[in-house]
Amino acid sequence: MGQENVLELRRVSKRFGGQLAVGDVSLSVPRGAFFSLLGPSGCGKTTTLRLVAGFEQPDQGEIWLNGSRLDGLPPYRRNVNTVFQNYALFPHLTVQGNIEFGLRHKAANGIADRVRRVLDQVRLAGKESRSPAQLSGGERQRVALARALVLEPDVLLLDEPLSALDPQLRKQVRAELKELQRRVGVTFLFVTHDQEEALAMSDYIAVMSRGAVEQIGAPEEIYHRPATRFVASFLGTMNWIGGVGLRPEALRMTREAAVNSRRGVVTGKTFLGSVVYVESQLENGEICSAQAVNGAANFTPGEVVHISWNESDELRLPE
Amino acid sequence: MYALGAYAFLHVPLLILAIFSFNASRFTVWQGFSLHWYAALAQDRELIESAVNSLIIALAATALAAIIGTLAGYALWKRGSVWISGSLYLSLVTPEIITGVSLLAFFQWIFRYLHLRLGMHTVILAHAGFSLAYVVVVILARMRTFDPALEEAALDLGATEFAAFRRVTIPFLAPAIAAAAMLAFTVSIDDYVITSLVAGVDSQTLPMTIYALARRGVNPMLNAVSTIIVVLLGIVVLLSERLRKA
Numbered sequence: 001m002g003q004e005n006v007l008e009l010r011r012v013s014k015r016f017g018g019q020l021a022v023g024d025v026s027l028s029v030p031r032g033a034f035f036s037l038l039g040p041s042g043c044g045k046t047t048t049l050r051l052v053a054g055f056e057q058p059d060q061g062e063i064w065l066n067g068s069r070l071d072g073l074p075p076y077r078r079n080v081n082t083v084f085q086n087y088a089l090f091p092h093l094t095v096q097g098n099i100e101f102g103l104r105h106k107a108a109n110g111i112a113d114r115v116r117r118v119l120d121q122v123r124l125a126g127k128e129s130r131s132p133a134q135l136s137g138g139e140r141q142r143v144a145l146a147r148a149l150v151l152e153p154d155v156l157l158l159d160e161p162l163s164a165l166d167p168q169l170r171k172q173v174r175a176e177l178k179e180l181q182r183r184v185g186v187t188f189l190f191v192t193h194d195q196e197e198a199l200a201m202s203d204y205i206a207v208m209s210r211g212a213v214e215q216i217g218a219p220e221e222i223y224h225r226p227a228t229r230f231v232a233s234f235l236g237t238m239n240w241i242g243g244v245g246l247r248p249e250a251l252r253m254t255r256e257a258a259v260n261s262r263r264g265v266v267t268g269k270t271f272l273g274s275v276v277y278v279e280s281q282l283e284n285g286e287i288c289s290a291q292a293v294n295g296a297a298n299f300t301p302g303e304v305v306h307i308s309w310n311e312s313d314e315l316r317l318p319e
Numbered sequence: 320m321y322a323l324g325a326y327a328f329l330h331v332p333l334l335i336l337a338i339f340s341f342n343a344s345r346f347t348v349w350q351g352f353s354l355h356w357y358a359a360l361a362q363d364r365e366l367i368e369s370a371v372n373s374l375i376i377a378l379a380a381t382a383l384a385a386i387i388g389t390l391a392g393y394a395l396w397k398r399g400s401v402w403i404s405g406s407l408y409l410s411l412v413t414p415e416i417i418t419g420v421s422l423l424a425f426f427q428w429i430f431r432y433l434h435l436r437l438g439m440h441t442v443i444l445a446h447a448g449f450s451l452a453y454v455v456v457v458i459l460a461r462m463r464t465f466d467p468a469l470e471e472a473a474l475d476l477g478a479t480e481f482a483a484f485r486r487v488t489i490p491f492l493a494p495a496i497a498a499a500a501m502l503a504f505t506v507s508i509d510d511y512v513i514t515s516l517v518a519g520v521d522s523q524t525l526p527m528t529i530y531a532l533a534r535r536g537v538n539p540m541l542n543a544v545s546t547i548i549v550v551l552l553g554i555v556v557l558l559s560e561r562l563r564k565a
Contacts, residue, residue: 055471075474082475088468092490101486102476147476 006031006187007052007080007155012061012071014047021047023211025061029155029189030204034181036190038198039208040234045191048208049157052189053082066154076105081148082157086164087140089132095119095143096128102151118150121184137165138173145180155187162197174200195235199223207231229317237277238315239288241307245315248277251290253305261308264288266299280305333549340542356543366544369528376439376514376524377507380446385500387447388454389492393484395455396462404459410452418449419516426517437519445517446510450503457502461495494562501559505552 007029014022022044029035037045050056052063054075063070070078081102090098096115103111119125122142132140141161148156161177162170178201181188192198198205199219206216207230215227226232232245239246241262254261264280267287277289278299290307292299299305343353360366395404410418422445426437435441469491473483489496511526518524529545532538 053471053475055474074479075471076477076479082472084468084472086466086468088466088472090469090472090487090490101473101478105477105482151476 004031005029006066007189008062008064009048009052010062010064012048012051012058012063014044014051014056014058020211022051022058025208025211025213027206027213027216029187032185032187033203034178034188034190034201036192036198036202036205037208038192038195038205038234040193042210043208044211045193045208046159049082049159049189049191052078052080052155053157054078054080079151079153080155080157081151081153082159083141083144083148083161085159085161087132087144087161089140089143089147091132094129094131095124095135098132098143099147099150102147106151114150118146121149121180122146138169141165141173145177149184149186153186155189158188158190160191160193162192162194170197177201199235207234209234226315226317232315232317237289239290241282241286241288243316245317246288246309246313248289248291250309250313251288252308253278253280253290253292253299254308255303255305257306258308261306264305264307266301266303266305268301269299278305280307282307336542337546337549339539340546342539342542345537345539356539359540360543363540365523366525366528366532366540369523370525370544372439372522373508373525376442376446376522377504379443380450380507381500381503383443383447384450384454384503385496388451388499388503389458389496391451392455392458392462393488393492395459396465407452407455410449411456415449415510415512419445419513422448422513423516437517437522439519439522441517441519442514442522442524445513446507449510449513450506453502453506454499457495457499458492461492465491498559498562501555501562505555508552509548 005028007027009025009027012022012025013020025044025048027035027048037048039045047056051058052070054070054073054077058071061071065078065080070080090101093101099115099118100111103114108114115128116125119128122145124139124142124146127135127139132143135143141164144161162173165173174197190198190201202219204216205219205222207214207222209230215222215231217225222231223235226235226245229245232238237248239248239251252258257263262282264282266278266280268279270277270279270289274293276292278292279287279289281287288307338349339347340356341352341354342349343355344350422441426441430436465488469487470483473487474480478486509526510524511530514524515527515530518527525544525548529541532541
């Protein structure tokens, strides 16, 4: 596994009827990486994915896959495959038929062997003759994965593949998917609006907003050293006190005044099991949320608190 | 209660017709069960010939309408046009007599340039024309429940546009195509008004023969032939309803 880039977008733009969907986006996806496009709905992440898949053509810019130009080619001439948001399994075909579909169109050899191998990989052996309607949500998602993986794409494109699952299952599938990616070694380009999902699974995250990439980096880097206010606010909770950004875990709450502390009044609490978030209103009207270990301090609403932090935890970001 | 009344109003005449088709007498007085009129039917050259004509016309028109209508419905779904879909509904509500007269005028105009005459082919074209709208409406309704991602998935997995249409969209549409074809068949086989206007001397259809016979007076053979038609069409309609819901 080399460290070169398998996929590159160079200054790609796409408009829909004058509306900018993707503006001047450049990305480099290293081979074998789990690369996420993260952003709120309408930020251009899905359009970016569809540009790589070939369902849309860019107005400007170039897309390169394995050193050759990809843009301009129809979807069926690109060695990338997609796992669709609602899986888009063919309802008239069985699990086997769905997985064979691509192999038949590529006139591949050893279809039966390859189908069997991929069925084992996604733990669907024995379900070959089921129809998609007879499968659970998790199984359907694995058929969609198998159908794409069996073609050994250079990049697997995943469009919010976990959003159709119920929350209970989502966390489990998250770990399975990450494990599968590592085992198979396929490059993932993963679109999600769920920051927790992106942080948990990705090697790299590109945070997008309004058609543009705000920041690209490893999850820790993006969380701890956000490049813009948007990135800081979109990933996790961010307090803005006196113009500087502070994570809830950077704030200390005490009953007595400390050096450089700010006085506030507790307004509410959010209990999250192992930790508690305590919301307070400062004297200048700013609201902040501080993380406290559960049981360590029993602050009650209406109580006066003093909030302090280390200067090194302050994030100074341009508006 | 009202529904029951309406239902009776619709179907009692058909029931009476069916009962009297088995009557031994030629009058509307029950004189015992007999298959006499069905036997007479089998002997009547004119009725049989026109029934065969009707079948040929209905099958050919259905095939034409099903193919063109499926492609048209698909195209309309891909790139909708208010004008085209509007004109489709217009053709559904246009009085038959107007459709017939306009088709006749159209054929006469064509015949000035091509040396053809009215005949089976004009009836087939006319039937394909007026059943096309039914097919498109059924196909369009089915396409509205189609997830466009299915076609994209086929392209993504290496199928060309044509292969995606053939291997994903057509199987999805299959029950609707069958239902639409049966609908086209039923409107074709019993059409009288348009057919009588555009038919030539060699293309007497079953409804035309029945109409001519009925005008000559009471003939229980008509009860028999009508019963057969109702039963056959009933089966077709039931099948198409079942397919449409599949």
